[in-house]
Amino acid sequence: MCGRYSSTRAPEDLTKLFGVTDWRPEETLAPSWNVAPTDRVHAVLERASRDGTEEVRRELRALKWGLVPSWAKDPKVGARMINARVESVHEKPAYRRAFAKRRCLLPADGFFEWEQVKDEATGRTRKQPYFIHPADGQVMAMAGLYEYWRNPEVKDDDDPHAWLLTCTIITTEATDAAGRVHPRMPLALDPEHYDAWLDPGHQDTEDLRALLTQPADGNLRARPVSTAVNNVRNNGAHLLDAVG
Numbered sequence: 001m002c003g004r005y006s007s008t009r010a011p012e013d014l015t016k017l018f019g020v021t022d023w024r025p026e027e028t029l030a031p032s033w034n035v036a037p038t039d040r041v042h043a044v045l046e047r048a049s050r051d052g053t054e055e056v057r058r059e060l061r062a063l064k065w066g067l068v069p070s071w072a073k074d075p076k077v078g079a080r081m082i083n084a085r086v087e088s089v090h091e092k093p094a095y096r097r098a099f100a101k102r103r104c105l106l107p108a109d110g111f112f113e114w115e116q117v118k119d120e121a122t123g124r125t126r127k128q129p130y131f132i133h134p135a136d137g138q139v140m141a142m143a144g145l146y147e148y149w150r151n152p153e154v155k156d157d158d159d160p161h162a163w164l165l166t167c168t169i170i171t172t173e174a175t176d177a178a179g180r181v182h183p184r185m186p187l188a189l190d191p192e193h194y195d196a197w198l199d200p201g202h203q204d205t206e207d208l209r210a211l212l213t214q215p216a217d218g219n220l221r222a223r224p225v226s227t228a229v230n231n232v233r234n235n236g237a238h239l240l241d242a243v244g
Contacts (some may be wrong), residue, residue: 056080067168
């Protein structure tokens with residue numbers, strides 16, 4: 001699974017990288033070197049304008065990580081739905097509608113995974129965190145889905161608290177640097193496929209699945225980092241520093 005990642009690029013940079021036309025400064029998120037489930041995260045998505053023109057706009061939005069299906073009775077289910085397996089994402093009731101119409105990109109510097117290692121001093125097994133990232137340092141455009149959940153306790157549809165926007169990361173079997181650490185990894189999109197992936201009118205399941213690739217075409221690097229990242233309260237660039 002992908003349960004933690006780093007996302008530190010400024011919204012101004014993301015809008016240029018992803019050709020965003022609609023960004024809300026009030027949704028600006030601080031850089032995070034330790035993004036955790038239920039955090040708000042930057043997401044790039046496309047949807048039709050609500051001004052009656054039906055113009056499709058590319059937006060940079062702040063979404064809560066952990067997808068809550070529209071039919072869910074309790075939004076707390078989102079904490080368990082941070083990843084969607086690519087093998088079944090188009091079939092699972094929780095994800096299939098979003099896969100058809102509500103796809104997004106989740107910008108990341110890289111992601112964390114943990115490997116079980118034996119401590120030679122104590123003989124005990126512990127989890128060693130690794131930071132896995134594109135070798136060239138470019139942004140990862142992780143493949144994601146987003147969904148709207150209507151809060152029944154808020155009567156007015158125009159009230160900003162009436163709607164909860166959430167997302168999930170699509171994962172696959174891991175390979176290369178990531179494969180030696182964990183059996184799953186996030187999928188990503190190459191820049192030439194951003195348009196097709198984000199287009200809400202593109203609903204051919206097989207075509208969409210064919211767009212998904214390994215991050216950086218599999219050209220990844222993995223380095224051991226401090227166990228400080230294990231605590232979601234810890235944050236800062238030092239969490240990406242290699243340890244011996």
